[in-house]
Amino acid sequence: MAPSPAAALPLARPSSHPSATPQLGLPPPSTRSLPALPPTERSARSCAAPAMAAGGCRWRSCLEVVVSRQGQRVQHFQQAEDILLTLLEHVHAEEPRFLVDYSRNLEAFEFVLCASEDAIVVEVPLRVDGDALRVRPCQPMDTRSKGHSHLGASSLEVPSVVTGVGDWTSTGTTGGMDQVRCLAPGKVLQHLKELLVSAIVQCQRRSLLQPGDLSAENLKEDAMELSLLVRGGWRTIRFDVVPVVRRRQETPGLDGRQRDRGFPEGTLQKATRDVHFVPASNHCWRPSTHLPILKLLWAVDMLQGPRLDSLRLLEQLRSQDWREEDGRDGLTFNHLKMVLLWSTELFPSPEDWQDLEGSVYRLLVVLLRCLATQRLPHFLHPEQNLFQGDPHHLASLYPKVEAFAWDPARFLRFHFGLLTHADGMQADPALRALLQLPAKDGGYWNTAYFDVLLSQLQVYQIQDATRRSTMSQLLTKLRRDIPLQS
Secondary structure, rough: OOOOOHHHHOOOOOOOOOOOOOOOOOOOOOOOOOOOOOOOOOOOOOOOHHHHHHHHHHHHHHHHHHOOOOHHHHHHHHHHHHEEEEEEHHHHOOOOOOOOOOOOOHHHHHHOOOOOOEEEEEEEEEEOOOOEEEEEEHHHHHHHHHHHOOOOOOEOOOOOOOOOHHHEEEEEOOOOOOOEEEHHHHHHHHHHHHHHHHHHHHHHHHHOOOOEEEEEOOOOOOOOEEEEEEOOOOOOEEEEEEEEEEEEEEOOOOOOOOOOOOOOOOHHHHHEEEEEEOOOOOOEEEEEEEHHHHHHHHHHHHHOHHHHHHHHHHHHHHOOOOOOOOOOOOOOHHHHHHHHHHHHOOEEEEEHHHHHHHHHHHHHHHHHHHHHHHOEEEEOOOEEOOOOOOOHHHHHHHHHHHHHHHHHHHHHHHHOOOOOOOOOOOOOOOHHHHHHOOOOOOOOOOHHHHHHHHHHHHOOOOHHHHHHHHHHHHHHHHHHHOOOOO
């Protein structure tokens, strides 16, 4: 197993700094007739399991190449982070209500795992008593500035006991038509933007920034984040700076799932204990799950088995072979993070995470199910579908992922230029039939169902007799219930 990325991360800057904040703890499926399953568990394909055919050596060699880049990415992140923190310190000096959060290990952790140059979200906490604010649902008209509504979009009402934020508020009305003061994210963003521009000018005058260190060209008037391009080594790193209101949550909402299944005890509660409100529009805030998801990912790294190594390999494939022909990413690193978290819950037994190949296939079966149904539920808000993009992109991605599942040796290599194509690979009708079962009432979102998929791919090596019996019973039921293709 590769060394934990957390081990290579820089230590957080001293939280005793006067401006530091305290560190936190850790499309519907097809309804057409489906082909019948074959009479046995074995596919018409080769009897050799695809993972075994690839050879453990090749899996490990690819992983070593990915991990070898980790140290350099940490250095580049540190260099870019130093520049960004210099700016934020100047902002804080001019306006103490914008705090500097030095605990960036989670962001560095994410940057190290990601193979592409995705933007890094940087939260700037506000010196506001978030617990004293009243949270009220936003009216639909209040979110129009972004062109769509947001899950949990809220107004943050400022009671009279909260002072010092008058210039950041706007007047609104409650359901009873009473006049209230609300914290206006548009005003906060504009103020932070002006201070960032001023800080850039000051740092350049004092030679604290060298030519090419930073670009603010991506700052947009109507954006809900402030994007800065910062040089880190030879690469340019994009930071999306967002103001955030932090508020304690007495009863974390976990949507009734089996708490901590697959995770260390107390992990879900700790990760969701605080709500982080970030701008959704000029008038509304929304709860961000960015840091809670990273905390859960960090907790996964504490578990035994090559779980994060599996994520690393699939992330490399995503950036190398699973992109669109025009270079667009139909599948993102954020999608893969959700797949890993769901896999951790769906496969809680250490027996599932004994080796790299088996671990990768745990993620693959979850990903294939989500692509086939065009639905990837958010881990913390399962009612939210993260596959909201062009369905054609998802449809074109599915055969690439299935091709890897059947013939990983074809993809377990590094190359430059042209993508590896899945041409000549015929889709397995039995696997596709299983994957396209209607996703109703969560009946096919459990360990037994995904065990059936692993069996279909011939990578099911679980020894637990009770679990094998449950899987066999479900497989018998599926063979009886799946209609014959007319």
